[in-house]
Amino acid sequence: MTDANTIIERGRVGILVIGGGPAGLAAAVAAKRAGVDDVLIAERDRMLGGILNQCIHNGFGLHTFKEELTGPEYAARFISQAAELRIPYLLNTMVLSVDRDRNVTIMGREIGVRTITADAIVLAMGCRERSRGALSIPGYRPAGVYTAGTAQRLMNIEGFRIGKRVVILGSGDIGLIMARRMTLEGAKVLTVAELMPYSGGLKRNIVQCLNDYDIPLQLSHTVVDIRGKRRVEGVTIAEVDQARRPIPGTEVSYDCDTLLLSCGLLPENELTRMMKAGISPVTGGASVDDLLQTDIPGVFACGNVLHVHDLVDYVSEEATLAGENAAAYVSGSTGRSAADAIVEIGVDGGVRYTVPQRIDVGHMRDSVTVRFRVADVYRDRTIAVYRGEKCLSRRKTRVLAPGEMEQVKLKKEELAGLTADEGLRVVLED
Amino acid sequence: MAETRELTCINCPLGCALTVTIDGENITVTGNTCPRGEAYGKKEVTNPTRIVTSTVPVDGGDIARVPVKTASDIPKDRIFAVMEAIHAVRVKAPVKIGDVIVKDAAGTGVDIVAARDVSAA
The missing domain is CATH 3.50.50.60 (FAD/NAD(P)-binding domain)
Known part of the structure; x- marks a missing residue:
């Protein structure tokens, strides 16, 4: 060595x-x-x-x-x-x-x-986490605004207490986990506000981190103001419309000393x-x-x-x-084939991307796992893989959500002789 | 009259959507993709339990706190009692993963164990 x-x-x-x-x-x-x-x-x-x-x-x-x-x-x-x-x-x-x-x-x-x-x-x-600056939340810049992961590190590794009354913006997994963590450490988590009409986190975390502790999750809501100059004194949460713009008249004020951001x-x-x-x-x-x-x-x-x-x-x-x-x-x-023998994997019907994005059919392993995420919450859809017009595989799903990664397996034998012109696509169907 | 409850399995991040049917003594679970899901569904409607994790301060270690967990799941309504037991302890480095930090936490019969090594600084 x-x-x-x-x-x-x-x-x-x-x-x-x-x-x-x-x-x-x-x-x-x-x-x-x-x-x-x-x-x-x-x-x-x-x-x-x-x-x-x-x-x-x-x-x-x-x-x-x-x-x-x-x-x-x-x-x-x-x-x-x-x-x-x-x-x-x-x-x-x-x-x-x-x-x-x-x-x-x-x-x-x-x-x-x-x-x-x-x-x-x-x-x-x-x-890394999307920060307050990237979220463009109005208001002062007081102490007490943390990304959820920063708060997690400060609590769990450095051993600091973060705050006593907490509002969380964003329902990503780290935010949900921190809602439970802070509750167990004696803080009061008032609410979790999520801009989108669905949670960005895993279902199990909604159950065991929010529902277990009666912490309300407000979908289609966002923070429109942060109050306090030296330390956070409160935040204002408003409902948003379909274009994710705050709806005037829906503002609710929360007195809190901490705002956690779990926004991607x-x-x-x-x-x-x-x-x-x-x-x-x-x-x-x-x-x-x-x-x-x-x-x-x-x-x-x-x-x-x-x-x-x-x-x-x-x-x-x-x-x-x-x-x-x-x-x-x-x-x-x-071994790698010439560039023109490498096939880009197309996506459609709510599949946002795949990883890998392209595949070298001539040199691939016997089976390749292709991972992807979807754009919205879908019920009762089928995940299908197409080689040209021919369907290679179909799998029914009950619920698909953007917070959860999906996968399909591609088999070498099914892709033999595949060309870029013929095409390979991962799609969602009704 | 059978009662049905829709649950989300929390055993693993797949979060299977379970339907639990309670017909007197007879409880059936559907929607699970593994045996753990069936066990969770039955338990959740009779005696819900959770693993509890937290941290405990360490004196003289290379990090300030050691992560800990209940060695097995404990009744859900005992979570805060177990947290009190965790809050009451400090430990000295070195700590080895699996070391018992609190024995029989809050009378649950379940130990609190260390979830990582902490070397002496």
Whole structure:
């Protein structure tokens, strides 16, 4: 094994994994198991595990480990796999820039500013939260306005109390989880307001985080004012119309000291853009092929930096694939067809995007999992896959919601000889 | 007269929509996609339970708090009693994942256990 400092001194590494959260850990473990000895993880935080460290609630790992774990327990499983495989990592270390030839500028407490060239890169930087600035909420800028994830970190890792009377804007999962968390710690959560006519979070979290504690969820509502100069003193919530504009006369005032924002996650792709890799305008992440390879050879992406996931289990699965493919790339065994033989996957009828966005039929694995999200809440629809006019698969669903990721499996044998002209589409049908 | 209740399974993030039919002693669950869903549906209409997670302050550790959880699910109406038991403790580093932090929390018969390692700083 080569330690992290030796790799940095050498200025060259087989696979650089950027990010030591669930995606980065699974990718690094898979790459190492696939036979690449030379894998390095660069992690910005002071510990491995990423967002899982602050997700102290249970519900992780049912798919991966067939048991229900908390976030830290799930992270610990992968951290110990990485330790057993002696995968070197750098903490408190940030990648500042990457170019298309995979030259990386990296900065860390122990190493200073260094450059290193990687034979392959796995992008696993995760995502960040949509902030107040991005939401354009009027009012003063007092203390007491937090994104839900920031509040979660402050409470669960740093050990601070955030506030006593709380309003939450946005019904994303972190907001729902924090509604319960703050209630258990003695705060009064007055309401959760959601701009859309449906929740952005998982159904189970509405049940066990809101309903269990009688916290009202107000759909089609938003915050129209924040009061207080030094500290939040209250917020005003109004109902919105179909165009999501506040309806005059529906304003209700809440006295509170804290406003949490759980209004969506944004893949953190500064490095991806710096490399000028193709980005999907829908996901905000890199556009990838069935190897999870970006349009820059040797650069792979997985986890929430690629598209925001609902389950960490799917992150681990996807990242394992990215790690294996990065390993195959380094050992020269990933065949790829000419660009015109690669088929873009089309979407229709409420399917917003797919990941991967395109597929190399000539070199694909026997089966490829295609993940996607839908644009609205749909009842009793069928998910169908079409090759040209021919339907390859259909699956009935009871309820589809934007907060939940769906998937279809594509089989190599069904796609033999497929051309871009013929086309491949994932659609929702009545 | 059979009573039916529509529930969302909380066992995993799939959140299956369950229909539970209660006909006296006879409870049937449909809509589940795994055996855990059936067990949840039956339990939720008779004796609802939850896993409780929180954090406990750590003295002398490399992080300030250790995440903890109930080793198994506890009755839903005992959640706040269990939280009181969790609030009453502090621990000293090092802590190992799985260490018992509170034995038999609030008389539920269920232990509170650590959910991660905390090294001594």
